[in-house]
Amino acid sequence: MNGSPLDFDRVTIAEVSRHFGRRRALAKVSVTLEAGQITGLLGPNGAGKSTLLSILATLAMPSTGEVRYGTVTAREGGPAVRERLGVLAHELHLYPELTARENLLFFGRLYDLADVESRTGEALARAGLTERANDFVSGFSRGMRQRLALERALLHRPRLLLLDEPFTGLDDASARSLVERLAGLRGEGAIVLVTTHDLDLVDGLLDQAIILKDGRVADVQRPVHDLRDHYRRLVGRGGLA
Amino acid sequence: MSDSGSLGRFFHVAWLIMRKDVTVEMRSREILYTTAFFALSCVLVFAFSFVREGRAIEDAASGILWIAIAFSGTLALGRTFERERTNETLHALLMAPADRPAVYLGKLLGVVALMAVVEAVLVPLVGLLFQAPIGTHPMYLAMLLATGTIGFAAVGTLFAAMLIRARSRDVLLPVLLYPITIPVIIAGVRGTATLFSGGDATMARAWLGMLVFFDVVFITLALWTFEAVMTE
The missing domain is CATH 3.40.50.300 (P-loop containing nucleotide triphosphate hydrolases)
Structure with missing residues (x-):
């Protein structure tokens, strides 16, 4: 520390x-x-x-x-x-009208991450959603949303x-x-x-x-x-x- | 404002949130269509009532214009925050490392942008149906609409955010919003009526000054109280 x-x-x-x-x-x-x-x-x-x-x-x-x-x-x-702080809530804090990539980019920019593009790519890969990166979250299953929401919560490497x-x-x-x-x-x-x-x-x-x-x-x-x-x-x- | 939240960062966060709201709305168009439909229906119904043999009752146009703005604005406010409530995304915004009033400002700008689009359709329709001279002082009319809309949305955004967890939020929002925004609506109606009656622009300037004053007061109070009212 x-x-x-x-x-x-x-x-x-x-x-x-x-x-x-x-x-x-x-x-x-x-x-x-x-x-x-x-x-x-x-x-x-x-x-x-x-x-x-x-x-x-x-x-x-x-x-x-x-x-x-x-x-x-x-x-x-x-x-x-x-x-x-990173929070994965029961409601997943994702915008269904945005794509998986757009959700991560939006929150990454909100957290003022310098390397937001590369972190987003890595997060999508960890969530197993690279192929679906440009799909709207509204079309995802609960499990896919859950994985994406977890990566969203971890995007800024919270303490x-x-x-x-x-x-x-x-x-x-x-x-x-x-x-x-x-x-x-x-x-x-x-x-x-x-x-x-x-x-x-x-x-x-x-x-x-x-x-x-x-x-x-x-x-x-x-x-x-x-x-x-x-x-x-x-x-x-x-x-x- | 805290050290980490410089003024530039504050406005950047507000911009990000507004841009996100506009992007989401451009895709769904749900709020835009319902709000515009509601506002246009409102004006049409009043036109049947207040226009006789092609002549409108004096000053009716400005009143009806602002009633349509207020009603459709309330609808837009409710739906905008309902969207943030569904997936608790407002919580995600509040947990971001930015000054929380920046979230308020971003939401306010999003609502104002939406209302501006509706007004862009509404004003020519009012001009057409009520023979209101909307082109006589276009700059003053635009400024009256802008300041009135900002004042209305400034209060509405704060109340809609406050009520996001309330069960009867759809009922409570207008009950709380209209009494507080009465001065804005009155100034908007009187200022617009002055322009539509072909009077000189001095009175319109006075009403515009009042609207600017209300905007400053309402936005300052909302920015000041937003964090406190949003923390349970």
């Missing part, structure tokens, strides 16, 4: 709570995400995973508590923090990668390829946070598992082992008090 304090090694989520009116979405969540690690954010529907992802993506503010990217908050860092259900719509080969890609990003020192209900796919991939239930951290497992059984004990069949 070098240079700017924004080349952060760690994201610290400290006592983060979030309320929507009287409804509590997150309650005093405190966890740390480290560079070179893949963290799984797990939990049943409504556990607060998406809210936490929105806060980490700087799209929402905590009601109380704070998130620090290295030493700065999103408010202090502004665009410089966002430059280091913190937030993935919301990244395996949705992928066939077995693409899902395995994504697992390998995530392992590669870990090797490059990225901070990766992934939410998924597909525990079999991430079993053996995660370095840390955070299990949320009712907006609270039910458990942080590190190292991760027997993930499915552990998750079921905590979340399934009323395992949590």
Whole structure:
């Protein structure tokens, strides 16, 4: 790690709570995400995973508590923090009326990438979409869109990668390829946070598992082992008090 | 503005977003066709009502022109942001490493460009159906339309972006937008009426000055508040 304090090694989520009116979405969540690690954010529907992802993506503010990217908050860092974030959301952040290449070029230019043309070509190749580069995204299958959206999220080589259900719509080969890609990003020192209900796919991939239930951290497992059984004990069949 | 967001970068991001919006619209033409159809229908219906034996009621043309602009503009605003909502692409724009008000400016420019195309068809039609002298002071008319459209779209873009997650956004947008933009509409109507009645351009200049003032106020407030209102 070098240079700017924004080349952060760690994201610290400290006592983060979030309320929507009287409804509590997150309650005093405190966890740390480290560079070179893949963290799984797990939990049943409504556990607060998406809210936490929105806060980490700087799209929402905590009601109380704070998130620090290295030493700065999103408010202090502004665009410089966002430059280091990559997000693959459930809705894929792609324009169906643009081609695959145009989508990547648009976002590459938005991120002010100097070598946007070459990065776009490489990204299309990694997504297996070189042949379809000039086709409109509206004609793509969900799996193709998912692969393109992942490359869009990685185009600017983010420090913190937030993935919301990244395996949705992928066939077995693409899902395995994504697992390998995530392992590669870990090797490059990225901070990766992934939410998924597909525990079999991430079993053996995660370095840390955070299990949320009712907006609270039910458990942080590190190292991760027997993930499915552990998750079921905590979340399934009323395992949590 | 932050260090990384120099003025040049700010306007470059706004330009990129506007260009993207125009490209998307040129391909689908969905908003352009529906907005233009709505505006033209509006003018035609009023023409049947307010034109008797080839003569229009005094000042009706300017009022109808601005009603058509306001209604079709509201439609364009709603559809433009619906497009950003469908794939949550507005979130992607907000997460870009640019000052967030640049996203606002880009969306505003896209809406204004769209409304300008509709007005280019609308104004000659109003001139034809209401015998309005649209060629007497073409520069003043163009400036009144430009400043009025910018003022209307400046407020509308902010509200449409704010309402993107609201369930009843289609109903709420006009409810919020029209009361705030009443001064713009009034200045636009009165300024245009002055030109259409063949009066001297001094009054039109005064209304134009008011529109410029509203534009400056509305755009400044929108740029100032955009980041706060878009962060949940």
